[in-house]
Amino acid sequence: MTQALSMVSLVAPLADAARALAAAALVLALPGYLVLSLADTARRLSFERIVGSMAGSLACTILVGVLLNRSPWGLTSTAWWFAIGLPGALCLGALAVSHMRRGGFRWRRPRVSQSAAIHAAMIVLAVALAGAALALARQGAETHREYAYTNVWILPEGGPDPTSVVVGIGNEEQAERLYDLEITANGATVLNLAGIRIEDGGQFVRSVPVPRDMSSEDMIVARVFLSGRSDLVLPPSLAAAGGG
Amino acid sequence: MSGPTDPRHAVGFFRLIGVTPQALEDEPVAADTHAPWFPAILLAASCGLLLAALAANRHRLGQPYAVEMFYGAVAVMVFPAALNLILPHTSRTDRLASLMALTAGLFGLRIVRAPLFFVDHDEYLHWNMALDLQEFGRLFLIDTLFPIGQNFPGLAILTSALTSLSGLSVHAAGLLILFAARLVFVGSLFLLVERLTASARIAALCCVFYMASSTFVFFDTHFAYQSVALPLMVFLFALEARLRDAPRREAIVLLAAAIVVLGAISITHHMTSYATAAILLLYCGLEIGRGGSFQQLCRLAILTYAAVVFPLLWSSAASTSNSSYLGPLLANGLNDLRAIFQFEMPRQLFTGSDGEVAPLWQRAMTLGSVGLISLGLALGFFKSLAWNGARLPSRGRFADVIVYLAARTRGRQVALTLLAIGFPVGMAFRLTSSGWEIGNRITPFAFLGVGLVLAVLVAAGLQGRSRSLWRAAPVAAVAVIGVIGGIISGEGRLVLVPARYLVSADAASVEPMGIDTARWTKEWIGPRHRFAADRISRLLLAVHGRQQVSTTLHHGYDAGLLLTAETLGPNERDILKRLDLDYVLADLRLTTGRSLVGTYFDGGLSDQMLDGPPSARAFLKFNDIAGAHRVFDNGHAVIFDVRAVR
Numbered sequence A: 001m002t003q004a005l006s007m008v009s010l011v012a013p014l015a016d017a018a019r020a021l022a023a024a025a026l027v028l029a030l031p032g033y034l035v036l037s038l039a040d041t042a043r044r045l046s047f048e049r050i051v052g053s054m055a056g057s058l059a060c061t062i063l064v065g066v067l068l069n070r071s072p073w074g075l076t077s078t079a080w081w082f083a084i085g086l087p088g089a090l091c092l093g094a095l096a097v098s099h100m101r102r103g104g105f106r107w108r109r110p111r112v113s114q115s116a117a118i119h120a121a122m123i124v125l126a127v128a129l130a131g132a133a134l135a136l137a138r139q140g141a142e143t144h145r146e147y148a149y150t151n152v153w154i155l156p157e158g159g160p161d162p163t164s165v166v167v168g169i170g171n172e173e174q175a176e177r178l179y180d181l182e183i184t185a186n187g188a189t190v191l192n193l194a195g196i197r198i199e200d201g202g203q204f205v206r207s208v209p210v211p212r213d214m215s216s217e218d219m220i221v222a223r224v225f226l227s228g229r230s231d232l233v234l235p236p237s238l239a240a241a242g243g244g
Numbered sequence B: 001m002s003g004p005t006d007p008r009h010a011v012g013f014f015r016l017i018g019v020t021p022q023a024l025e026d027e028p029v030a031a032d033t034h035a036p037w038f039p040a041i042l043l044a045a046s047c048g049l050l051l052a053a054l055a056a057n058r059h060r061l062g063q064p065y066a067v068e069m070f071y072g073a074v075a076v077m078v079f080p081a082a083l084n085l086i087l088p089h090t091s092r093t094d095r096l097a098s099l100m101a102l103t104a105g106l107f108g109l110r111i112v113r114a115p116l117f118f119v120d121h122d123e124y125l126h127w128n129m130a131l132d133l134q135e136f137g138r139l140f141l142i143d144t145l146f147p148i149g150q151n152f153p154g155l156a157i158l159t160s161a162l163t164s165l166s167g168l169s170v171h172a173a174g175l176l177i178l179f180a181a182r183l184v185f186v187g188s189l190f191l192l193v194e195r196l197t198a199s200a201r202i203a204a205l206c207c208v209f210y211m212a213s214s215t216f217v218f219f220d221t222h223f224a225y226q227s228v229a230l231p232l233m234v235f236l237f238a239l240e241a242r243l244r245d246a247p248r249r250e251a252i253v254l255l256a257a258a259i260v261v262l263g264a265i266s267i268t269h270h271m272t273s274y275a276t277a278a279i280l281l282l283y284c285g286l287e288i289g290r291g292g293s294f295q296q297l298c299r300l301a302i303l304t305y306a307a308v309v310f311p312l313l314w315s316s317a318a319s320t321s322n323s324s325y326l327g328p329l330l331a332n333g334l335n336d337l338r339a340i341f342q343f344e345m346p347r348q349l350f351t352g353s354d355g356e357v358a359p360l361w362q363r364a365m366t367l368g369s370v371g372l373i374s375l376g377l378a379l380g381f382f383k384s385l386a387w388n389g390a391r392l393p394s395r396g397r398f399a400d401v402i403v404y405l406a407a408r409t410r411g412r413q414v415a416l417t418l419l420a421i422g423f424p425v426g427m428a429f430r431l432t433s434s435g436w437e438i439g440n441r442i443t444p445f446a447f448l449g450v451g452l453v454l455a456v457l458v459a460a461g462l463q464g465r466s467r468s469l470w471r472a473a474p475v476a477a478v479a480v481i482g483v484i485g486g487i488i489s490g491e492g493r494l495v496l497v498p499a500r501y502l503v504s505a506d507a508a509s510v511e512p513m514g515i516d517t518a519r520w521t522k523e524w525i526g527p528r529h530r531f532a533a534d535r536i537s538r539l540l541l542a543v544h545g546r547q548q549v550s551t552t553l554h555h556g557y558d559a560g561l562l563l564t565a566e567t568l569g570p571n572e573r574d575i576l577k578r579l580d581l582d583y584v585l586a587d588l589r590l591t592t593g594r595s596l597v598g599t600y601f602d603g604g605l606s607d608q609m610l611d612g613p614p615s616a617r618a619f620l621k622f623n624d625i626a627g628a629h630r631v632f633d634n635g636h637a638v639i640f641d642v643r644a645v646r
Helices: A002-028 A030-039 A047-070 A077-101 A114-143 B008-016 B038-060 B066-086 B092-113 B121-136 B147-151 B154-166 B170-197 B200-210 B225-244 B248-268 B270-289 B294-317 B323-341 B360-386 B398-408 B411-419 B422-430 B436-462 B469-494 B512-525 B535-543 B560-564 B570-579 B588-592
Strands: A149-157 A164-172 A177-185 A188-198 A203-209 A220-226 B530-532 B583-587 B629-633 B637-641
Touching: A002 A030, A002 A047, A002 A077, A002 B154, A002 B170, A030 A047, A030 A077, A030 B248, A047 A077, A047 B154, A047 B170, A047 B225, A047 B248, A077 B154, A114 B038, A114 B092, A149 A220, A149 B512, A164 A177, A164 A188, A164 A220, A164 B512, A177 A203, A188 A203, B038 B066, B038 B092, B066 B092, B066 B200, B066 B469, B092 B170, B092 B200, B121 B147, B121 B154, B121 B170, B121 B535, B154 B170, B154 B225, B154 B248, B170 B200, B170 B225, B170 B411, B170 B436, B200 B436, B200 B469, B225 B248, B225 B270, B225 B294, B225 B411, B225 B436, B248 B270, B248 B294, B270 B294, B270 B411, B270 B436, B323 B436, B360 B411, B360 B422, B360 B436, B360 B469, B411 B436, B422 B436, B436 B469, B512 B535, B512 B583, B512 B629, B512 B637, B535 B583, B560 B570, B560 B583, B583 B588, B588 B637
Parallel strands: B530 B583
Antiparallel strands: A149 A164, A149 B629, A164 A203, A177 A188, A177 A220, B583 B637, B629 B637
16 A cells, blocks of 8 residues: 555656646647648748747637637636647647658667767756756745744634634744733633744644623734743734624 | 049948948858757856856845856856857857757746746736636636736636646746747747848847847746737747748748737737737838839738737727826826936936945946947948848949849848837836836837847858857857846846845745735635735735735725825725725835835825835724724734724
C-alpha cells in the first residue's frame, strides 16, 4: 500500500506536467498550425510556421471563447474540452495517422561531431542554469517575510441574532508563541485563557457563547497578550460583536 | 567647377541627410542551418538569469548593490547576443536562435522579479477578471475594479482555456500565455522586417533595438491585455507582408487568417486595435501614392476596412465607449504638454512622488539611452526611409531623386520608419505628470520604427560589411545601454521587489501580510462582501479575498473620503449608505509615509484633499462609532464591520 502510494506521489506530478504540456499545445499551437496547414502546402516545420501556429492559436482561442460565451454552456471546463480539447486531440491523431501512412516516423541516428557534442552540453547546462535561477528566485520570494505579526479576530455566529462569537488568533510571528486571551462582555470576564501555544503559521479558534442577557447594543471585547508580558499584542479593545 | 545649378548637388544633399541606399552585403544563404554561437549565447542568457535571481534575492534581503547586479545581469544577456547579430556573416539560423535565447532570457527577468504571483497593479486587475471568468464562466460581468477591462476579455479567455484544460493556476497559465505571446512578438517582428528589407541581419537588429523600448522587458510582459494584443498586431503585419505577393489560393487563406487575427485584436485591446487600423491606413495611403498593383491594393483595402470596422463593431456589441476612459487621459496629457511648451516643468524628472531621487548612474544611463537613440534616429531616419537595397543615382535633380527613391522605396518600410516619429512625441509626454501614461502607450508602437531605423543605420552604415569585433562591440554596448535605460525609464526604482513595504507603491506594496489579510476575509467572512479600502488593499481583497470592492470608476463615489475623514459625519454616512458597504479595511501603514505613485485611493477628491499621509486617527474613527465592529486586527490592518452603521 505504502509502495503504491509512493508510486502515485511520484507519477502524479509527471501526469500533471504532461497534462499541462498537452493543454499548452492544444491552446497555444495546434489551432494555428491546422489553419496554416491549409494555406501552406509545404510540410516543413519552418520558423515562420512555428510563429504562425502560435499566433493563430492565440487568435482562434479568443474567438472560440467569444462563441462559447454565446452558447448555453459558457466558458466552463467541459465546454473548453469539447471546443478545443477534443477536436485538437482528433486532429493530432489524424495528423499522426497521415504521417504514418506517408512513411511513418523514422528515427535517424544523428551524426554527432565533437563540436556538436560540446554545443549540446552547453545547451543542457544553460537549461539547468535557467531552472536553477527560477528555483532560486522562487525560494527567495517564499522565505521573504518582512512582517512578524499576529492576526486576531472576533466574529458573530448564528445569523442576525448571534448566539456565540468565534475568536481566532493566527500566529505569523515567524516563531512559536504563547498567548493569553481575555474575553469580556460589558466589562465582565467571560473567558480567560493563559498560555495558548501556537506554532508559526498556526491558528487558535474558540467559539464563545454570548451571555443571554446581552442586547445588540452591548459589546464583547477580546484582548490578546503575549504570555508573560503585560503589553498587548494588538491595540486595546480588539473587536466587538452584539448579542441577540 | 560645380555651381548651385549642378544637378549633382541634389544627390549630395540626399547623401548629407543620410540617404545612402546601397546594396546589402552578401548575407549567408537562408538555408544555412549552422548556428555555432547559439549555445554560447543561450549559456550567457542563463548566466544572466541566474545573476538576476541572485540580485532579486539580495534586494529582498535589503543587501547593497542588488540593483547594480541586476542591470549587470541584463548586460550579460544582451551584449553577446547583440554582438553576434551585428556581425554580417552570422547565419540566419544563428540569428534566429540567438534572438530567441535573448528573448527567453529577458522574459525570465519578469519571473525572477515576481516568481510566486503577479505583483503589478494592472496584473491584479486582469487577474481578478480571469478569476471571475473562471468562477462564473461568462464574459462581460460587472467588474467594479476594472470596468473597461470586461469589454476586452481576450487575455481572460486564453487563461480560461488553458486553466480549464491544464488544471494550472491562473498565474502559471498566464505565464505560459505571456511567454508564447512574447515569442510570437519577436518572431513576427523578425519575419516582418526580414520580408520588408530582405535582410535577416536588419530584422534581427531591429528586434534587438526594439528591446530598448521602456515597455518591452516588463510592461509588455505584464499579465495585461496589451501583452497579447501587441504580438498579434505585429503578427498581422507579418501576415500582410506575406499576403501582398502570395499566390491566389494562399492569399485567400492568409486573408481569412488575418481577419481572424484582427478580430482577436479588437476583442483583446482597444489601443492596439486603433493603432493597427491607423498603421494599415498609412500603408494604404502610401500604397496608393506609389501606385501599387490593383490586386495588392484590394487585399490591403479589405484588411484595412476590417481593421477599422472590427473595433467599432466590438465596441457596439460590448456596449462600451472608450472615450470616457481614454478621453480624460489624453486631455490631461495635452494640457501638461502645453505647459512644457510654455517652459513649465509639470513633473520633476527622476524623482518619485515621495521625493526620492534616482541614483546618478541610473539618471545617466537613462539620459544616455535616450540621447543615443535620438542620435541614431537623426543619422538613420532618412537612410531607413530611402533604404531599398539599390544605389542612389550618380546625378540628378532634386525632384528626380525624390521620384527615383519613391518608385523604389517599399511603402510598408516607409510606414514603419515614420512610426519612429512617435519616439520624441512619447518622450515629450513622459515629461508630463498626467501624460506619461500616453507616452507609455505610444512607446511600443513607436519602437517598431525606432528598431528599424537603428537596424538600417547599423547594417548599412556603422558596421556595414565589416567583420571586426572591435567595430561591433561599441554598437553592442549601445544596445545594452538602450535596454538598461529602457528598463530604468519604465520601472524606475521598483524594478525589483524591495526588502521593505513601500506606501502605495503598486508592486512594492504587495507583500505576504496584505495577501494574508485578504485571504482571511474569504476564509472567515466569505466572498462577495462590499468593501471600502485603499488602492492596494482593494486589489488584494478582490483577487485573494474575492470581495466586491468599491471604486470611483464604477460606483461614482469616492470611498477614500470615508477613510480620510476625521469624523463620521452625514456625508460619510451617505457614502456608506450609497455604496452599501459591509466592511471597511484600514491599512495603517498608509499613515506612515507618502504614496510612491502619488495616490492612496482613486486619485479623486480624497487624494486631492490630502497634503501628506492620511491620519491614523481618521482611519480608526470607527472604534468610537456605535454599531461599527472591529472584527479583525493584526496591528497593521484593521477591518471594521459597518453593516449596522450604514
